Amino acid sequence: MALTLPRPHRDDWRIAVGGLLGGVLLWVLGIRPRTPSDGLVLWDASWAPLVPLAVTAACEPLRRTAPRAGLMIGTAALILDTVTCGSIVTVVLYTDLVYAAVLYGTPASARRIPWITGMLTVVGGVLPAALWRDPQGLLIGVGIGVVAFAPAATGWVVRNHRDAAEAARLRAEQIALLAEMDRAQAVTAERTRMARELHDVIANHLSAIAIHSTAALSLGDPETSKGALGVIRENSVAGLAEMRRLIGILRDNDGDLEPAATPTLDGLGGLVGGARANGLDVTLDAGHDAVPAPVELAAYRIVQESLTNALKHAAKGRVHIGLQQRSGTLDVRVTSPYRSGDAARAPGSGAGLTGMRERATLLGGTFAAGPDGGVWTVHATFPLTEGEPA
Known part of the structure; x- marks a missing residue:
């Protein structure tokens, strides 16, 4: 497969054409840095300076696409220019090739070219002065420094600034990407939290409504139907209140997304009372001291969902609820009678077990739920000290 170089930049074409036309104009006007009478002029044809000028100008389109090749060809053209009457434009174009080789070349070229041109500047000044025993020999080094080392050093400085700006841009993009990822994760986490709240709070009331409405429709006893309708009304009012509270949380703009009155373990009595009103035979055995608020809320919700x-x-x-605090952990266990094959009295999606497991996991605890003989057991443990897994 043939190797194809990228197309030269249009500005590089402009530099090449402008340099060539400028050099030709100076040649027509007879402006030359040397005359045929100088001892260094070995090729004294009047058109001779145009050859290195044309070669150097032809290297300009390579200053970005192939800077090292352009510099090598330009160096050969500059050496040829020194044995003719010369052209100032050839020297100026060569300095641009040195600058471009450092700025657009490989990192290795960017390190080596300033070092090589610096060494040539020192040697080119010290060696002639020592051989000729004339301080004017130092001017050769000055000339090399102006033509080669100065543009190389300038290119190195500009490249460093460009690389630093690019690194800063990449860091800014990475920071913006991380911020967007954090925002997306925060939104997802908040949506998950609100989904758990909606399920744990509202599902309890709706399940009671579904069960008692079924009883009210299927039984012909007016007193029983009246009692079922009373339970339905109580759960409807409570569910509506909870829904309004959660909607208020979602509309809150002060950044406090927690409920204004977060349920606590002290409210388990009321929770048990509501379960008994719904027809469950519930016992509560709670032995615990003060626990952290997140653990308290998670334990309350697990009991509620159970x-x-x-x-x-x-x-x-009988449904039994047991809470026990020991060895830096809070143990929550809810057991209920279980008989395989019984049909559910109200439809379920399975999200309740998922939500309970999420609540325990987020706080570094453990969760398990399943049948054990004739009993369905929900068991969760929470560490009471931050950073200590249960």
Whole structure:
């Protein structure tokens, strides 16, 4: 496969054409740095300076696409220019080739060219002065420094500034990308948290409504239907209040997305009372001291969801809630009667178990749920000290 070089930049073409026309104009006007009578002029044909001028100008389109090749050809042209009457434009174009080789070349070229031109500047000044025993020999080094080392050093400085600006731009892009990722993760986490809140809070009331409405429709006893309708009304009002509270949280712009009145373990009594009103036989055994607020909320929600699941799925019998604090952990266990094959009294999506597991995992705890003989057990543990897994 043939190697194709990128097309030269249009500005490089302009430099080449402008330099060539300027050099030809100076040649027509007879402006030359040397005359045929000088001892260094070995090729004294009047048109001789145009050859290195044309070669150097032809190297300009390579200053970005192939800077090292352009510099090597330009160096050969400059050496040829020194044995003719010369052209100032050839020297100026060569300095641009040196500058471009450092600025656009490889990192290795950018390091070596300033070092090589600096050494040539020193040697070109010290060696002639020592051989000729004439301080004017130092002017040769000055000339090399102006033509080669100065543009190389300038290119090195500009390249360093360009690389630093590019690195800063990349860092800014990375920071912006990380910020966007953090924002997306925060939004996802908040949506997940609100989904858990909606499920744990509203599902409890809606499950009770579904079960008691079924009872009210299927039973012909007016008193039983009246009692079921009363339970339905209570759960409807409570569910509506909770929904309004959650909507208020979503509309809150002060950054505080936590509920104004976060449920606590002290409210388990009221939760048990509501479960009993819905027809569950519930006992509560709570032995704990003050626990961190996140753990308290998670434990409350797990108990609440467990009671909801018991209302929908448990067989007839006693539901037991146990909370025990020991060895820096809070142990939450809810057991309910279980009989395989029983149909659920209200539909479920399985999101409740997922939400309970998420709550425990987020706080570094553990969670397990499943049948054990004739009992369905929900068991969660929470560390009470930050950073210590349960």
